[in-house]
Amino acid sequence: MRELRIHGRGGQGSVTAAELIAVAAFEGGVFAQAFPAFGVERRGAPVQAFVRFDTKKIRLRSQVYEPDYIIVQDSTLIKDVNVFLGLKEGGIAIINTEKDLSYPFPKGVKVITLDATSIALKHLGLPITNTTLMGAFAAASGEIQLKALEDAVRRRFSGDLAGKNIAAATEAYQAVKGAA
Amino acid sequence: MLEIMEGSHAVAEAVGRCRPQVIAAYPITPQTHIVEALADMAANCEIDADYITVESEFSALSACLGASAAGSRVYSATTSQGLALMFEVCFNCAGMRLPVVMSIVNRAMGAPLSIWNDQQDSISLRDSGWLQLYAEDNQEATDLHYLAYKVAEDHRILLPSFVCFDGFILSHTYEPVDTLTQEQADSYLPPFRPYQRLDAADPVSFGLFASPDYYMEFRYAIDQALDKARSVIPEAGKEFNEMFGRDYSGLVEEYRLDDADVAIVAMGSICGTVKDAIDEMRDAGKRVGLLKIRCFRPFPHKEVRKALSGVTTVAVLDKNVSLGSRGAAALEVRDALYGSGVSVQGYIIGLGGRDVRKRDIASVVAKAEAGEGDIYYGLRQEVLR
Amino acid sequence: MAMGLGCTARPGRSRENKTGSWRVFRPVFVHEKCTRCGMCTTVCPEGCIMEDEEGLPVTDYDYCKGCGLCAEECPSEAVEMTKEEK
Amino acid sequence: MKEDEAACVLFDSGHRACAGCAAAMVARLILDAAGKDTIVVSATGCMEVFSTPYPETAWKVPWIHSLFENNSAVASGVVASLKKQGRKEKVIALGGDGATFDIGMLCLSGAFERGHDFTYICYDNEAYMNTGIQRSGATPYDASTTTSPSGRCSYGNKRPKKDLPAILAAHGAPYVATASIAYPPDLRKKVEKAVNTPGPCYVQIHAPCCTGWGFEGEKTIAIGKLAIETGLWVNFEMEEGKVTRVKKVVRKPVEEYLKEQKRFRHLFRPKRNDDEIGKIQAIADRNAEKFGIDIQLKK
Structure with missing residues (x-):
């Protein structure tokens, strides 16, 4: 079983990202489970959401404490929350930032940074980075295929909006693939 | 589908x-x-x-x-x-x-x-x-x-x-x-x-x-x-x-209980985590199983007694407490096993959304084996001082 | 007898409770004075005053509690309340 | 069978109401008006208790009692169910003033706001009679009850009646009416109109209680008449929020009504309290002005 923890702020679509990643993974032929860290947080407050992937039915219901992957939707979260807590050695951290982060990242962790906000603004006209980061996650983790991600996005958003989100995800996917 | x-x-x-x-x-x-x-x-x-x-x-x-x-x-x-x-x-x-x-x-x-x-x-x-x-x-x-x-x-x-x-x-x-x-x-x-x-x-x-x-x-x-x-x-x-093709014919459901020494009794979503924890404990050589209560009312006293007849210790997980007494399931299970000689320990766990992990289940089993039961599991230390 | 599932009952059973024994005064209908206006039937809380074929009031004394409303409200003073002999 | 005989048919004899009970009259008269294709949803209260001690029921129409405060909500469910089944029975929710004015107000407000097609009938005997004559939101000013007793520093109930008809009219009820057991034909007509008007309708029936108010059972109707003749109870109809019909009277002084009842005895004994009687007269005067009930006699 592999586990993903998404760190975001209320309103950034972390829960939707978790759901869409699970949908894409399931459509790709594995069992998946997505759930939020159920809270009463309002817009702007730190939030978390989780995804599990496995080849067999997932029974575990606890939150994710030792993730294989983390997505950080907003690099300012690093100051507020220990986003790296429990991240496995060899794990992958995908961080949305426009800067070079001078941060003592844990050892043995692969850190991928990208300016998802700019990509999102370019395609959506809004700084909502969840689908962009999903593209990056697909490229970095291999847990989901870009095609499955597109299908999941189309199931959630209609017409034009789906297209814009897919364009953002695709750009991030290619950026991460290219960097690798 | x-x-x-x-x-x-x-x-x-x-x-x-x-x-x-x-x-x-x-x-x-x-x-x-x-x-x-x-x-x-x-x-x-x-x-x-x-x-x-x-x-x-x-x-x-x-x-x-x-x-x-x-x-x-x-x-x-x-x-x-x-x-x-x-x-x-x-x-x-x-x-x-x-x-x-x-x-x-x-x-x-x-x-x-x-x-x-x-x-x-x-x-x-x-x-x-x-x-x-x-x-x-x-x-x-x-x-x-x-x-x-x-x-x-x-x-x-x-x-x-x-x-x-x-x-x-x-x-x-x-x-x-x-x-x-x-x-x-x-x-x-x-x-x-x-x-x-x-x-x-x-x-x-x-x-x-x-x-x-x-x-x-x-x-x-x-x-x-x-x-x-x-x-x-x-x-x-x-x-x-x-x-x-999905079996709900039991008021209770057994998981790896056949040769178990310790049985966990639980209800609801926690059973999934318990099953994963049991697999890990089994891998480590512990004979642990689960009795899941699907039907709490009517309470299946007979089925519980039958399912738990071969174990020595029972750890009942309750995501509830009858304040001033014990967890509801623990009381029922103890009633069902009255006179059987099986040790029944109750654990109030996961109240108010407190997350329950596999390691918590293992810890409960250890406590049950040590005869330490009828407790709230995982309380913050400051309330125990 | 089987009990009504969920504490239900079918109509008719209240008639087993004969409330006529509650009575201290008995209404006696003086048909000579009666104008067949139906007031006594209308006001009777027991619903136990009927009209016969000629439209004259007839009381079912099994249920009449002797409240006296019929006598009080009769516009022709055609109902007399007399003490029940017990 | 004559109309008045039919009145006896749907609410049966053998119930355990007090001799001279107005609530029992209400049960008979409303069923007489609504007819046999009516489902009655009763609140807990005197009427429910005296009419349905298991295994006896005085109800010859389908009848259901659930709780004290939920008759409007249960009626909502019955109405919804009938609608889904394409059935045409009329639905009456029935409650005393405690169930209606006080504890059941939330359910009543919700049901009226949602616009279910049923008629709510309140038999208003101005206190909790079932539990032993405690005050309710319908208890009139200065009435002595077991929870608003008159005493050395009290003249009884400190507040006037809640204006529930106006509250329900404000919910958009198409038809709201008050009636009295003292005027059976008028009562029947209003209930008939209510059950035949689509949407939530309300009829509040003055039902003097000999036991709770302190008068002899044979005076039930006479007391009801005095309430109207003094202007302390007004019989009116409101359609779409507007008062369309009012019973006019040649008004009598309120004390003619008050002095007949034990619940107001403290206003006359040990000595007459003109101040308080005056305040009650002022309530009647305001009613008279508001509804224009006074018949002007030619001089």
Whole structure:
């Protein structure tokens, strides 16, 4: 079983990202489970959401404490929350930032940074980075295929909006693939 | 066909396929996604139900009571404070023998205010005469609704039923679920056939008052019906299994219990985590198993005693506490095992949404083996000083 | 006898409770004075005053509690309340 | 069968109401008006208790009692169910003033706001009679009850009656009416109109209680008449929120009504309290002005 923890702020679509990643993974032929860290947080407050992937039915219901992957939707979260807590050695951290982060990242962790906000603004006209980061996650983790991600996005958003989100995800996917 | 979807939506779909004719519900976290989905289905004529947007949970269940008495299949959903507000009506539905089915999206009771999961809400209604079924995952949460209607409306039973599943942990989780098609649902669940109804062509008076000369007999009749449910539920579960290949024929379910020394007893979504923890403990050479209680009311004393006859130690996990006493399931299990010599230890765990991990389960087992039980597990140290 | 499931009952059973024994005063209908206006039938809380074929009031004394409303409200003073002999 | 004989048919003899009970008259008269194709949803209260001790029921129409405060919500469910089944029975929710004005107000407000097609009938005997004559929101000013007793520093109930007809009219009820057991034909007509008007309708029936108010059973109707003749109870109809019909009277002084009842005895004994009687007269005067009930006699 592999586990993903998404760190975001209320309103950034972390829960939707978790759901869409699970949908894409399931459509790709594995069992998946997505759930939020159920809270009463309002817009702007730190939030978390989780995804599990496995080849067999997932029974575990606890939150994710030792993730294989983390997505950080907003690099300012690093100051507020220990986003790296429990991240496995060899794990992958995908961080949305426009800067070079001078941060003592844990050892043995692969850190991928990208300016998802700019990509999102370019395609959506809004700084909502969840689908962009999903593209990056697909490229970095291999847990989901870009095609499955597109299908999941189309199931959630209609017409034009789906297209814009897919364009953002695709750009991030290619950026991460290219960097690798 | 397996589809991945949110638990609440899976339940709403299943409820829709049960063809309720009247739905009355009041929004409360974390039940909202279910009633929103049903409202959406009603607004799009996907279900043929009259959806009453009541002004309180109290009225929600009262309206269900009236509609059920008038001869309709009814549905409601609630949780926690909402269920507490229905308290009086709950006793009424059972006493009037009306087969209302209601989802309980389990949540803690205030104060302090908590929107998070435990099972104090439905457990607190354990004496009200409703059937109580608890689901481990979203597949079971959906399937148990078909089963609940089937059993509740059976003329040998005629009692209301809760289908309980853990708030957020199941209701807000996306996972694969196989929902029945309408055709499958119809083949399993026949249309509602009321035993008696409000009807000008054949007037009946419902809800008379009973003097001391009669009252006890009516309460006894409810208990007799609950006892009958001990065989009708497995019957309905067996039929479901024969038709759809998912087995709910047991009031309890065993997991790796055959040669176990230690048995964990639990209800609801925690059972999944317990199973994973058991696999790890088994790998480490510990003989541990799980007895999952699917049906808490009627309580399956006989089945519990039989299933636990070979173990030396039982650790009962309760996401509830009968304050001033113990966890509800621990009390029942101890009653079931009275005189058997098996050691029964109770653990109050996961109240108010406190997360329960595999390592917590292992720790509970160690405590049970050491005879350290009847405790709140995992309290903050400062309250113990 | 089987009990009504859920404490239900069918009509008719209240008639087994003969409330006539509650009575202290008995209404006696003086038909000579009666104008057949139906007031006594209308006001009787027991619903136990009927009209015979000629429209004259007839009381079912099995149920009459002797409240006296019929006598009080009769516009022709055609009902007399007399003490019940017990 | 004559109309008045039919009145006896749907609410049976053998019930256990006090001799001279107005609530029993209400049950008979409303069923007489609504007819046999009516489902009655009763609140807990005197009427429910005296009419349905298991295994006896005085109700010959389908009848259901659930709780004290939920008759409007239960009726909502019954109405919804009938609608889904394509059935045409009329639905009446029935409650005393305690169930209606106080504990059941939430359900009543919700049901009226949602616009269910049923008629709510309140038999208003101005206190909790079932539990032993405690005050309710319908208890009139200065009435002595067991929870608003008159005493050395109290003249009884400190507040006037809640104006429930106006509250329900404000919910958009198409038809709201008050009636009295003192005027049976008028009562029947209003109930008939209410049950035949689509949407939630309300009829509040003054039902003097000999036991709770302190008068002899044979005076039930006479007391009801005095309430109207003094202007302390006004019989009116409201359609779409507007008063359309009012019973006019040649008004009598309120003390003619008050002095007949034990609940107001403290206003006359040990000595007459003109101040308080004056305040009650002022209530009647305001009613008279508001509804224009005074018949002007030619001089």
